Amino acid sequence: MKKTGEGQRQGARAEQAAARSALPGASEEQQGTRNRVARSILDHGPSTAAELAERLGLTQAAVRRHLDALAGEGVVEPREQRVYGARGRGRPAKVFALTDCGRDEFHQAYDQLALDALRWIARTAGEGELGEAAVASFAKARVEAQAERYRPVVERAAPEERARALAEALTEDGYAATARAAPASAGEQLCQHHCPVAHAAEQYPQLCEAETEVFSRLLGTHVQRLATIAHGDGVCTTFVPRVRGEGSAASHPSSSEATAPRQTPRRQPGRPGESAEPGRPGSSRKNRKSTEAAPVNTAGRNPA
Numbered sequence: 001m002k003k004t005g006e007g008q009r010q011g012a013r014a015e016q017a018a019a020r021s022a023l024p025g026a027s028e029e030q031q032g033t034r035n036r037v038a039r040s041i042l043d044h045g046p047s048t049a050a051e052l053a054e055r056l057g058l059t060q061a062a063v064r065r066h067l068d069a070l071a072g073e074g075v076v077e078p079r080e081q082r083v084y085g086a087r088g089r090g091r092p093a094k095v096f097a098l099t100d101c102g103r104d105e106f107h108q109a110y111d112q113l114a115l116d117a118l119r120w121i122a123r124t125a126g127e128g129e130l131g132e133a134a135v136a137s138f139a140k141a142r143v144e145a146q147a148e149r150y151r152p153v154v155e156r157a158a159p160e161e162r163a164r165a166l167a168e169a170l171t172e173d174g175y176a177a178t179a180r181a182a183p184a185s186a187g188e189q190l191c192q193h194h195c196p197v198a199h200a201a202e203q204y205p206q207l208c209e210a211e212t213e214v215f216s217r218l219l220g221t222h223v224q225r226l227a228t229i230a231h232g233d234g235v236c237t238t239f240v241p242r243v244r245g246e247g248s249a250a251s252h253p254s255s256s257e258a259t260a261p262r263q264t265p266r267r268q269p270g271r272p273g274e275s276a277e278p279g280r281p282g283s284s285r286k287n288r289k290s291t292e293a294a295p296v297n298t299a300g301r302n303p304a
Helices: 005-022 028-044 049-056 060-073 100-104 110-125 128-156 159-172 198-203 206-219 255-259 285-293
Strands: 076-080 094-098 177-181 187-192 224-227 236-241
Touching (some): 028 060, 049 060, 049 094, 060 076, 110 128, 110 198, 128 159, 128 206, 159 177, 159 187, 159 206, 206 236
Antiparallel strands (some): 076 094, 177 187, 187 236, 224 236
């Protein structure tokens, strides 16, 4: 699946961090100088190595080394310089511009923009329940668009692999998701270790609720949200039960189902007035006779 939008930026930021840690001899001083180079490009726009050297008081050779490192991290990219008017002889100088991921290294107001937009939606709809319903409609429309991208990937997977397929699709969108077996093998836990909209979801839980509904439809089973980053948890965790008839749930019961004796009492049909539970005080002789024909499972009980 092709990475788009915020998901692409989140993945690129992770790659940048890995690139920084792998750079040989990248001291704090060097990293500080590289940040100054990037900041100068942010403040003045696409710049040549000569322009950066003059502004920062560095040699062009030093600036080029830092530009090469920043390009390797995906923070800047080289471009051909635009020439307005008559062009002189020779090739135009190469300029360096910030990438989208490079801009994300500096302060961005995406969270505030999202909150402002959601407040406007609620206020325009009339606040109160009407406002909440309007935000919920927006949240559903948003995740439905995501679901259309995820659906082909999930449907191509075998039923028992669909949670993992969904986790991979979410990771492509920047959610750093995984799927693993839940305790007691009752199903799986879909974990999102990052949430790009966590700050907005703190105030508008409709975003989380709409996402949970989409997960349920994509996976073909009722899922349960156990924890969310928006509510202060470390990970967004969704429980995905096994679907009976798909995978191994129907033919391979969990250990608790396989070993625990059934507690439903046996009944003898056609004998009104008799106790349903053998050995209970007040049971008749007919009761005791019927229990001899249907011994009780005593597995796991202490001998008398």
